[in-house]
Every structure is written in C-alpha cells, then in structure tokens.
Amino acid sequence: MNEHLENLKEIRSLMERSSKFLSLSGLSGISAGVCALLGAWYAYAKLHVDGSSLLSIPEVRQEIVPKLVLEAIVVLGFALFFGVFFTVRKTRKQGLSVWNKTSKLLLLNLMIPLCAGGLFCLGMLYHGFFWLCFPATLVFYGVALVSASKYTLHDLFYLGIAEIALGLIALFLAKYNLICWSIGFGVLHIVYGSVMYFKYDRQESDIPN
Amino acid sequence: MQILQNFNKAFESKARLGIMSVLMVNEVVSFIVLKDLLSMTDGNLATHLRALEEANYITFKKEFIGRKPSTVYSVTVDGKKAFEDHLNELEKFIKGS
Numbered sequence: 001m002n003e004h005l006e007n008l009k010e011i012r013s014l015m016e017r018s019s020k021f022l023s024l025s026g027l028s029g030i031s032a033g034v035c036a037l038l039g040a041w042y043a044y045a046k047l048h049v050d051g052s053s054l055l056s057i058p059e060v061r062q063e064i065v066p067k068l069v070l071e072a073i074v075v076l077g078f079a080l081f082f083g084v085f086f087t088v089r090k091t092r093k094q095g096l097s098v099w100n101k102t103s104k105l106l107l108l109n110l111m112i113p114l115c116a117g118g119l120f121c122l123g124m125l126y127h128g129f130f131w132l133c134f135p136a137t138l139v140f141y142g143v144a145l146v147s148a149s150k151y152t153l154h155d156l157f158y159l160g161i162a163e164i165a166l167g168l169i170a171l172f173l174a175k176y177n178l179i180c181w182s183i184g185f186g187v188l189h190i191v192y193g194s195v196m197y198f199k200y201d202r203q204e205s206d207i208p209n
Numbered sequence: 210m211q212i213l214q215n216f217n218k219a220f221e222s223k224a225r226l227g228i229m230s231v232l233m234v235n236e237v238v239s240f241i242v243l244k245d246l247l248s249m250t251d252g253n254l255a256t257h258l259r260a261l262e263e264a265n266y267i268t269f270k271k272e273f274i275g276r277k278p279s280t281v282y283s284v285t286v287d288g289k290k291a292f293e294d295h296l297n298e299l300e301k302f303i304k305g306s
Contacts, residue, residue, distance in 0.1 A: 004299055004302060004303060005303065007223060007226055007299070008299060008303070010223065010226070010227060010230075011226055011227070011230040011296075012230075014227050014230045014231050014246060014247075015230050015231070015233065015234045017246060018230075018231040018234060018235055018238065018242075018246055019234040019235060092274050092275055092277070093241075094239060094241050094242050094245070095239035095240065095241040095242065095274055095277070095279035095280075095281075096239050096241075096242060096274065096279070096281075097272075097274060100235075100236070100237070101235065101236055102235075
C-alpha cells in the first residue's frame with residue numbers, strides 16, 4: 001500500500017518535472033545581464049542620460065530619445081543572441097532539439113506579456129512619456145517571467161517578482177530610473193544566471209561530450 | 210488480493226513506471242534526459258527501455274542533433290492504454306484498501 005502511494009507520488013513529480021523546459025542555461029542570464037549593464041553604462045556615460053534630466057528638460061529629451069531607442073535595440077539584439085546561443089547549446093548537450101513542445105509553451109507565455117509591454121512602450125514614446133518606459137519595461141518583463149515560470153525552472157518566478165518590484169520602485173522614485181533599470185536587467189540577471197549555472201548547469205558540463 | 214492480478218507486469222518496477230510517466234506527458238524524450246530525470250545508470254535504463262519496447266509500449270528513433278547522435282523515445286498507443294489501465298488499477302487498489 002505504502003509502496004504504491006510512493007509510486008504514485010513519484011509518477012506525479014516526474015510528469016510535472018519532465019513537461020517543463022529545463023534547458024534554460026544560466027549563462028544565458030549572465031550574458032543578458034552583461035549586455036544590459038554595458039548598455040546602461042553607455043547610456044549614462046556617453047549619452048549623459050540620468051533620471052532627473054529626462055524628467056525635467058524637454059530639449060535634452062528630444063535629442064537623446066532616438067539615440068537611446070537605437071541603443072536599446074542593439075542591447076536587446078545582443079542579449080537575445082547570447083541568451084538563445086547558450087540555451088541552444090545546453091539543449092544540444094542534452095540530446096534534444098530546442099524546438100519542442102515545452103520550449104514552445106515557454107516562449108508563448110513569455111512573449112505575450114513581453115510583446116504587450118513592447119507595444120505599450122512604443123505607445124508611450126509616441127506620446128512623449130519617455131521616462132515611463134524604464135519602469136514599464138521592468139514591470140512587463142517581470143510579468144512575462146512570472147507567466148513563463150510555470151513552464152520552466154520555478155526559480156524564474158522569483159526573478160520575475162523582483163523585476164516587478166524594481167519596476168514599481170522606478171515608477172515612484174523616478175530619479176532612480178536608470179539605476180533601477182540597470183539593477184533589474186543587469187545585476188539581477190547576472191546574479192540569477194550565476195545561481196542557476198552553479199545549481200543546475202555545472203554538473204552536466206562535467207560530462208564529456 | 211485478487212485485484213493485484215490486474216496489475217500490469219510490465220510496469221512492476223519503479224523505473225518502468227517512471228519511464229512511462231515521463232513519456233506520457235512528452236512527445237519525445239531523449240535517452241540523456243531520461244537518465245537525468247530518473248537518475249539511473251546507462252545500462253539499467255537501457256534494460257528497462259528494452260523491456261518496454263519488447264512489450265510494444267514504447268518506440269525509439271535515432272536522430273542527429275547537429276552532428277551528435279541521439280536516441281529519442283516515445284510512447285505507443287498500446288503503451289498509453291496499458292499505462293492508463295495500470296493507473297486505474299492502482300487507484301482502485303488504493304481506494305479499496
């Protein structure tokens with residue numbers, strides 16, 4: 001009797017664990033974080049963006065916004081490229097193709113809030129609410145992670161919550177915009193990625209290919 | 210204990226129950242992932258997989274991921290039915306006792 005109950009419990013946990021996309025690489029997180037930090041540094045040092053000037057001086061805004069948008073696209077491009085690269089590498093190591101049922105589910109649940117957020121930010125840019133894009137990208141990204149966390153490692157849930165919290169802080173303490181954004185997309189990604197890397201990836205990479 | 214006779218012998222071991230439950234919820238699962246999920250050795254896992262395959266409950270396919278060969282397993286219609294029956298029996302047994 002007990003043995004059968006044990007078996008049932010095991011079946012349950014196996015079904016749950018195996019229907020998730022577990023190949024998300026910690027290195028993906030780290031590389032995305034590094035890209036974001038470089039981007040934030042560039043914005044701060046080269047374009048002289050800081051939270052308060054964006055809030056108060058319209059002329060500065062006019063001049064800087066197109067550059068910043070371009071920069072954001074470049075950063076996003078690099079972050080995505082490295083993120084996908086490391087995860088594809090990990091799936092291959094596990095003898096799986098990346099494009100499977102679990103990865104599709106993960107991507108779908110990630111992309112819905114993310115696309116909504118992206119369009120939302122474009123709308124705000126269009127109407128001139130530029131600084132609101134910093135908190136908005138953080139909050140939408142956090143929501144996307146929370147929604148995707150059901151289909152991958154549960155740890156992603158906590159990263160999502162942290163991003164949402166930072167986004168809200170950036171909204172109310174508007175002058176800390178860029179700082180919050182750098183912490184959210186840079187530091188948190190690096191911390192999360194490293195934790196995941198040491199928790200899940202490292203043992204596997206010891207196996208010779 | 211008459212009900213125990215309805216238990217499917219092919220699913221007697223915990224390992225086979227594990228393999229079947231993973232395959233039930235995934236279209237295809239590679240050998241490496243199965244090994245990882247069930248924490249079994251290569252030889253042990255291969256033996257159980259062969260037994261299930263001989264019972265016609267699972268099939269396998271060799272594919273190439275990049276340049277590396279990989280064996281992926283999936284459950285057959287028979288396998289699905291047999292496993293569901295087995296789970297029903299388990300449920301009955303637990304409720305009845």
